[in-house]
Amino acid sequence: MDLLNKKVTHMKWGTGTITAQDDAIVSIQFDEVAKKFVYPDAFELHLTIQNEQDAAKFSEMIVEKEERQQQKLLEQQQHREQAQKKEQKRLQYERLATNHKLHPQSQLVFWCDEEEKQAVFKDWTLFSGAMKSGQNKGKPNKAVRLHQNSAVIITARAPKTAEQDRRILGLYMVKEGFYGKLGDDGFIPAHSEFRIQLSEQESAQLYFWNYYMNDKTPNKMAWSTGKYRYFLNEWTAQILRDIYSLKTNQQEKTNVKLFLQHFCKVNQISINNISPRSGVLASISQ
Template sequence: MNLINKKVTHKRFGTGSIVEHNDSIIEIHFASESKKFVYPDVFGEHLKIHDQSVAHSLEEIIQKREMARQEEEWKKEEEKKLQRKKHELRLEHEKLMKNHKLHPESQMVFWCDTEEQNSSLTEWKVFSGEIKSGNNKGKPNKPIRLHQNSAVLLTSIDSGMPEKERRILGVYMVNEEFIGKLCEDGNIPAHSKYKLQLTEQESDQLLFWQYYVNEKSPEKMTWNTGKYRYFDNMWMAQILRDIASFKSDQEQELAQQFFEHFCRMNQIIPQELQKPNGALMRNLA
């Protein structure tokens, strides 16, 4: 907008004409002197322009700038609120970390259906499923036992095969920042480093029921409902030890590091680990 030579009236300096302006400064020549002002802020309360059509255009510019300023202030306030919320969550996270006590069964075994067999090993996360009844029906299950010491075992069973043939597909430690009690979406992501996929041949060697047993019915190998179960920390250590024993090259090194890291996180002495004694082993005895 060209404002050069437009007549204006200032509350204090009287009538004058605009001699120069840009996006931030306007210069006005009055009877005895020239003055510079902030543009367009000076218009409105302190300065009036005589040309009504220009005055209307200036009013629109000022309104738009005011709206932009208010929006910027709103964004800053929302950012402050977000930072406060993050700070509160971080304090809660640190408190949970500090006060966390190891649960003897803080590992998860997950039942992968056909679609999940691929997605869980490419995306390296699983979904804990939804609550089936009650006031929270439809909301994601919170995997409350899972913590930084927890690992997730991925398993599947081929169609038509008995439950005792359930195979282990892979395993991962939960993400370094993961705390089950704070998990709102039901997604359980993997650790940045400790995650292992088994080949088909390796899976055939590693059957889940070699390690797992329902102590209430030790002779039974059944999994009728639910996407996951919690199970013993020692059993997961046995599984990781055995995976490390048949992996080779770089994968063997990672598997060994995974096993050692898991034992440290779960206060397990590797040398004291027993041989697997799951339901499958007991039925063979």
């Protein structure tokens, strides 16, 4: 606020006129002496503007300035807290990466409904669903086994068809730096490079139950509840190998081969010794 030539009162020096002003200092000429004061702090302690309208405007300016300062302090505090959380998460990532041991079933097979089928290959992310019961009811599920060696197999079956008709629509590696234990929001994003979407013709040749078998019910093809289940690392390698065999476009074959090589490397699987598929359907057809 411009206070030049405004009349002020000081408790000791009496009435004076402001002769100079900048962002830090205000100069005032009193009857017998010239003084300099810290601006605007002195107006809260020693100085009073005589004109009531000017004084009111000045008070409003001070309030606004204090509010801006408080907002700035709040933003700085929030920034510090965010930085602390980011650092804590980074340390968690480091510990997980250092202590990680490969689980034989650290892949995830996902049951897509019709709406999800439309979105997954656009957004390249899936939601693991919410807890159905217990004290965490409504909170997102955590696919805790997922690590940077994990792939997500996307499956679906047409309405009113048998479970044995479930087909593989595609798959992707999880995003770089993703850890299921820290996935608080339940979303499982895709790797920036290793992603495959199958055509209708290709998907028609990849039946999920050719690869999957439940040891407890080896002759049964049933998916009763849940959006996902864990899947053997070896089975995922079988799927990638078979997708490679299906592809006829050379560039697509190259991309699948790179995916397969990366997958086998991070899961410590010999690419030349991937076992034959042995799911329920494959066993029945033998």
